[in-house]
Amino acid sequence: MSPIPLQRFVLSVASAGLLGAVSLAALGDEQEPAWAQGRAAELGNSPLSPHAAPLTVTPEEDIPLDHLRMPDGFSAEIWAHGMPGARMMTLGDEGTLFVGTRSIGRVYAVRDNGNEREHVIVAEGLTQPNGVAFKDGSLYVAAINRVFRYDDIESHLANGGDIPEPEELTDAFGLPDDEHHGWKFLAFGPDDRLYIPVGAPCNGCEVDEDTHATIHSFEPDGSDMRIEARGVRNSVGFDFHPDTGELWFTDNNQDWIGEHGPGDELNRLGESGEHFGFPVCHSVGIVDPDLGDTDACEDKTLPAAVTDPHSAPLGMRFYTGDMFPEEYRNAIFIARRGSWNRTLSVGYDVLVAKLSEDGMRADLSPFMVGLLDPRENAFSGRPVDVLPMPDGALLVSDEQNGAIYRISYDTPDYVE
Amino acid sequence: MCRHACAPGRRALVLSWLCSGLLAAEAKSQEGPAAGLPLEEQVQVCGACHGENGNAVEAGVPSLAGQPALAFTNQLIYFRERLRRSEIMTPQAQGLSDEEIQALAKHYATRPLSPPDGKPDEALVERGRELAHEHRCASCHRSDFSGQEQMPRLAHQREDYLAQAMRDYRERTRGGPDTTMVEILRNVDDEEIDALAHFLAHFERG
Secondary structure, eight states, X not given: OXXXXXXXXXXXXXXXXXXXXXXXXXXXXXXXXXXXXXXXXXXXXXXXXXXXXXXXXXXXGGSOGGGOBOSTTEEEEEEEOOOTTOOOEEEOTTSOEEEEOSTTOOEEEEEEOSSXXXXXXXXXXXXXXXXXXXXXXXXXXXXXXXXXXXXXXXXXXXXXXXXXXXXXXXXXXXXXXXXXXXXOOOEEOTTSOEEEEEXXXXXXXXXOTTTSSEEEEEOTTSOSOEEEEESOSOOOOEEEOTTTOOEEEEEOOOSXXXXXXXXXXXXXXXXTTEEOOTTTEETTTEEOXXXXXXXXXXXXXXXXXXXXXXXXXXXXXXXXXXXXXXXXXXXXXXXXXXXXXXXXXXXXXXXEEEEOTTSSOEXXXXXXXXXXXXXXXXXXXXXXXXXXXXXXXXXXXXXXXXXXXXXXXXXXXXXX | OHHHHOOTTOOOOOOOHHHHHHHHHHTTOSSOTTTXXXXXXXXXXXXXXXXXXXXXXXXXXXXXXXXXXXXXXXXHHHHHTTSSOOTTHHHHHTTOOHHHHHHHHHHHHTSOOOOXXXXXXXXXXXXXXXXXXHTTHHHHHOTTSOOBTTBOOOTTOOHHHHHHHHHHHHTTOSOSSOOHHHHHTTTOOHHHHHHHHHHHHTOOOO
C-alpha cells in the first residue's frame, strides 16, 4: 500500500474513535455531500451530480411509452402507473406485485383484476424501503434502517381491510444503517435463505470486510448470518441461476475515477465468500489509484461481464419463461438506471446477458432502449428492475415515471 | 437580526395570532386546511404564515416566493409523507394531492421575493461571501443563489430561517431524505452559519 492512502486510513481510524458511530468513510472528505466523495479538486465546479427522482405522479399521457424500442416481435404497454419512485419488484403467491421505493418512503402493492391494475400503499414514511421479497405468504421489506415482515399480506389486501402492523425484524438482522449505499435489495435464494447486500458507506474507502461491501445471507428470521460475497461496492440486484443455483449480481463501480472507467459489473459467485475487488481492484482488473497495490487484483474474482462505466446496472433476473424466443432462455435481463457521473450519458435501458457455454461469462446486448436521447444527452425514464411474470412477459419498473411496463412477444409476420 | 433571535437549538416561533390561530384550528382535522380548496384560497391559507405573495414577515417562517417549483414540491411531499416531521407543516400538508402541490409550487415560483429591509453589516456580508465560496454553495444553488431544480433559493430568504435551517441540518433535526446538506454543514460552526445567513439574506452580486 502506498504511503498516502495508509496515512489517510490511520487518520480515519483515529477520528472514528473520537466520534463514535460516524462511519470511517464519511470522514475522508469533510463537508462534501456523499456523492461528491472522491471528486478531484479541479472538478469542484463540475455540473455532475445525481439526478433526483421525481416524487410526484407522472400523468399517464406523459409516460414515454412511445420512446421504447425493442427487437422485432416485442411490444411494451403501460401495465401500472401513478406510483412515484417505483423501483424493486417482487410477486406474491396470489399475483400481487409489491414495489419498493427510495426517497418517497413507500411500498406499493399492485393487484391485477384482469383488465386493469390498481395499487395501494402498504407502507409509508420509511427510509428508502428499496428491498422487497416474498416468501410463504409474507412480504419482507428492507429500508435503510429497518426490516419488516408482513404476514398473510395478500389475504389482508383481498379482504380490503387495514394491513396489520408488520413484524419488525430489524434487531434480528442487525444490519448497518449507513445512509450512503445503505438502501437494500432483497431476494430469497434456492436455499430459502434471504440474501441482502450491504454497500460500501462511501464512494471509495477501506471497509470492514465482514460488515460492508458484502452480500450476506440469513435465515428468514434474521438468524445464522453468512457472508456470501466480499468486495462488492454497491449491488442493487441479483438472482440465482435457474440450473446451477449460483448467485449472479450486478455491481456499481466507483465514481469520479474517470468518464470512461471503471466499468460497472455483472458478477457470478462461484464459491461462498469470494472477494470481488472493492476497494482495491475494480471492473476487469483496474487497480485503485489510491488504495490498491500493484498485485491488488491477483486474488480477486473478476466480473463475468462489464458494462458502461457509471451506467448503473441494478435489478436483474434470469428468464425462464416460454413466451420469448428460445435465445432468451436462461439469459439475464438487466435494468440500467443510467449515469450521472459522466458528461456523456449512458444506460437508461434494459440489457440482455447471454451466458457462455461453460456458464462463467456473459455477453451483454441492448434489449429495451429509447429512454436516452443521445443527440440531446437527455433521458425520459429510468429502468430500475425487471421481473419475468408467470405468463412469460417481462415487467420493467421506471423510477422516473412511477410506471411499470409489460413487455410481451408475438412472432413477427415475416418469420416463417 | 438572527444573532439575537435564533440562538442555537431554540426555534424562533413567535407567530402572529392569525398564523397561530390557523395552526390551532388545524390540529383537530386529518386534512390540512388548504386541501381541496381552489388555488386562490390555498394561497390565502399559506399566506397567513408565509406572507402575502410568499414574502414572509413572521419570525422563523420561510419566504416561498421565487422558490424553484421542484424545491417547493419536494419539501411539501416530504411533509405530507411524514418523511420530514414538523409540528406545524406535517399536518398542513396532509391531504394535498400531487397536483395541488405542483400548482402551488408553480404559483410561488413566479412571485418576486423582496430583499430584506435594513442595512446589512458589511463585514458580516464579506465573511459570508468568503464562506459561501469556500463551501461551493453556488455550485448547486447557482451563482445568484436563486436555486434550481430541488435546490432552494437562498438569496433574500429570511435570515433567521436560513440560520435555523442550517443549524437543523447540522444537528440532524431537520429530517427529510436528502442528506446532502447534513454532510456539508457537519463542521460549520454557529459564527459561520450566521455569516452565511446574513450574506444570503442580503445577497447582492459583488
